[in-house]
Amino acid sequence: MRTISVVNSKGGTGKTTTAVYLASAAFRQHPEWGIGLLDADPQRSATDWAVSAMDAGDRLPFSVIHTDNVLDVKYDADLLIVDTAPGDGETIRKALDMADVVVVPSEAETMSLTRAKATLDRSGGKGHILLTKVNRRTRLYADACEVIKEMDIPRFETEIPYSVRFQTYGMAPLSLSSYTDLWLEIQRMIGE
Secondary structure (H helix, E strand, O other), X not given: OEEEEEOOOOOOOOHHHHHHHHHHHHHHHOOOOOEEXXXXXXXXXXXXXXXXXXXXXXXXXXXXXXXXXXXXXXXXXXEEEEEEOOOOHHHHHHHHHHOOEEEEEEEOOHHHHHHHHHHHHOOOOOEEEEEEOEOOOOHHHHHHHHHHHHOOOOEOOOOOEOOHHHOOOOOOOOOOHHHHHHHHHHHHHHOO
């Protein structure tokens, strides 16, 4: 089983959206795989998303399991994606340890990148920054790219643009666009 942990100690960076869309993109590429999303966030955002989608008759194409302890869950799957809570050091440490690849979503701004860098430093070389909510026409984006370069921060080539199409909470994602690119990039990293 391959494990991808989506981690950042800062809230509001797009962790749950990334986890749900990444699981959807992986399923679309490999419908024969068993794919699970482990919701390790006490706010249960991914679990609530799955329940809302099911209630609307729009079931997510993968399993979502909520847990208070990521190491307690025994999951038999081809791919497990772990969604973590912000600021929960113990859960983050466990998610980092169990991951083959660590995705650290971060907005393209200095404060977010500083927090993301701290998470990356603890990932044991498995982590990469994923820039989310990107608007390439801003000075903020240009400055963030410069900071990433200066700090030699590993990052995914894929960036997630700011778009209302990624605000589909409670529905199965339809337009995966950049998340398909992210999945293909991760797939090359894990050799699948």
